[in-house]
Amino acid sequence: MIKIAPSILSADFARLGDEVREAEQAGADWIHVDVMDGRFVPNITLGPVVVEAIRPHTRLPLDVHLMINEPDRYIEAFVKSGADVVSVHQEACPHLHRTIHRIKELGAKAGVVINPATPVSLIEPILPDVDLVLLMTVNPGFGGQKFISSVLDKIGQVRRLLVERDLSHVDVEVDGGINAQTAAFAAQAGANVLVAGSAVFGQVDRQAAMATIREAGERAYSRG
Numbered sequence: 001m002i003k004i005a006p007s008i009l010s011a012d013f014a015r016l017g018d019e020v021r022e023a024e025q026a027g028a029d030w031i032h033v034d035v036m037d038g039r040f041v042p043n044i045t046l047g048p049v050v051v052e053a054i055r056p057h058t059r060l061p062l063d064v065h066l067m068i069n070e071p072d073r074y075i076e077a078f079v080k081s082g083a084d085v086v087s088v089h090q091e092a093c094p095h096l097h098r099t100i101h102r103i104k105e106l107g108a109k110a111g112v113v114i115n116p117a118t119p120v121s122l123i124e125p126i127l128p129d130v131d132l133v134l135l136m137t138v139n140p141g142f143g144g145q146k147f148i149s150s151v152l153d154k155i156g157q158v159r160r161l162l163v164e165r166d167l168s169h170v171d172v173e174v175d176g177g178i179n180a181q182t183a184a185f186a187a188q189a190g191a192n193v194l195v196a197g198s199a200v201f202g203q204v205d206r207q208a209a210m211a212t213i214r215e216a217g218e219r220a221y222s223r224g
């Protein structure tokens with residue numbers, strides 16, 4: 001019902017392969033990979049070579065979140081490196097429909113992402129074309145930020161639109177400031193994929209951390 005996607009942004013980059021393997025053993029469903037270019041967001045992280053390097057360390061889907069300008073230039077490289085899901089920001093894509101279909105043609109699942117201040121109406125026309133909607137619950141760029149609770153309304157809006165349009169197969173993912181408490185809020189509003197960076201990799205017992213987030217999310221999702 002609920003998927004947990006630990007974000008490697010908060011992992012130890014000197015031992016990423018081990019971190020990813022441990023996250024799988026500790027119960028992760030997907031591995032979330034944050035790609036930042038220092039242009040779309042004020043931070044720089046990693047590129048396709050790093051995705052390729054971690055690919056052999058896990059069988060889990062690699063959920064690649066592109067926080068970059070002109071993502072079309074790099075989509076193919078990320079898919080070839082082993083990305084299973086590629087998500088692009090609406091704010092970075094002047095030709096969103098073309099970009100989403102390019103990702104799918106290359107054989108990956110396609111996601112659209114919106115920042116906290118971007119309205120849901122801007123992604124409404126693309127909903128039938130995507131596999132996933134990612135709602136940022138922080139301003140993208142860094143791990144360890146505080147959950148922005150005004151996004152909860154938007155999660156509800158997206159879930160309602162998907163149900164109304166018979167698109168319930170589309171995943172609704174949230175990213176930023178997720179812990180057991182905020183996971184419950186987001187899941188009750190309709191999110192079914194929960195990204196958590198510091199709340200997983202920042203903990204000594206990652207298995208317990210993910211189990212607690214999952215339990216809180218599942219209880220709340222069935223209430224929502």
Ligand SMILES: O=C(CO)[C@@H](O)[C@H](O)COP(=O)(O)O
Pocket residue numbers: 007009010032034065138139140141142143144145175176177178195196197198199
């Ligand atoms: O995309 C991003 C940040 O821009 C995230 O995926 C963060 O990595 C989440 O970290 P936490 O807020 O869970 O610590």
Ligand SMILES: [Fe+2]
Pocket residue numbers: 007032033034065175195
């Ligand atoms: Fe992310």
